[in-house]
Amino acid sequence: MPIRKTVNKLIKKYGTRDPIKIASLMGIVVQYRQLKGILGYYQSYKRISVIHVAYGAPEGLIPFIIAHELGHRLLHPDINVPFLRANTFFSIDKIEQQANQFAVELLIPDELLLEGYTIHQAAKMSNVPLVIADLKTVPKFKRCIL
Numbered sequence: 001m002p003i004r005k006t007v008n009k010l011i012k013k014y015g016t017r018d019p020i021k022i023a024s025l026m027g028i029v030v031q032y033r034q035l036k037g038i039l040g041y042y043q044s045y046k047r048i049s050v051i052h053v054a055y056g057a058p059e060g061l062i063p064f065i066i067a068h069e070l071g072h073r074l075l076h077p078d079i080n081v082p083f084l085r086a087n088t089f090f091s092i093d094k095i096e097q098q099a100n101q102f103a104v105e106l107l108i109p110d111e112l113l114l115e116g117y118t119i120h121q122a123a124k125m126s127n128v129p130l131v132i133a134d135l136k137t138v139p140k141f142k143r144c145i146l
Contacts (some may be wrong), residue, residue: 003098004137006074007105017106019067023051030066040065042072060127064103070106071102078113101135104128110139 014025020127023030028049032144035041035054039061050131051069053062073097104123112122123133 003101004105005036017065033062040069042069067103067106071099101130104135113126113139
C-alpha cells in the first residue's frame, strides 16, 4: 500500500494527525532516555511496542521523531534498523527514507498546500525538517463544477 494511503487511513482511524496521540491510541509506549548518536528508535519485544526518544531532543522535533518511528512500526514492523545498522552491511537508506516520507505525510496537512503555502512553508509550520519536506506528495486539486 502506498505510504500516503497508509497515513490517510491512520488519520481517519484515529481522528488526528498528532503522532503522540496516535502512538498512545495504538498502545505504543513512548519513553525518553539517554541515546547516543540517534534521536530515537522503535522496538517491539513480546508484543510490547516502544518508541524511544532521546533526552535533549529539540522540543519542536519530538513529533517528527515519533512520527518517523511510527512509520517504522507500520511500514517495517519486522525490521530491526538499529541491529542492521550496527551488525550488517545492509543498506537502510530506503527504509529510513520511507519512514521520513511517512512522517512528512502525517505531519504536513494537504490543506496547507491547497491554501497556497509552499511545501517548505508548510514544513516549517508543521515542524518538519526542511531537508526532507520534498518527500511530501503534492495533493491534486479537485475541480469544482458550478
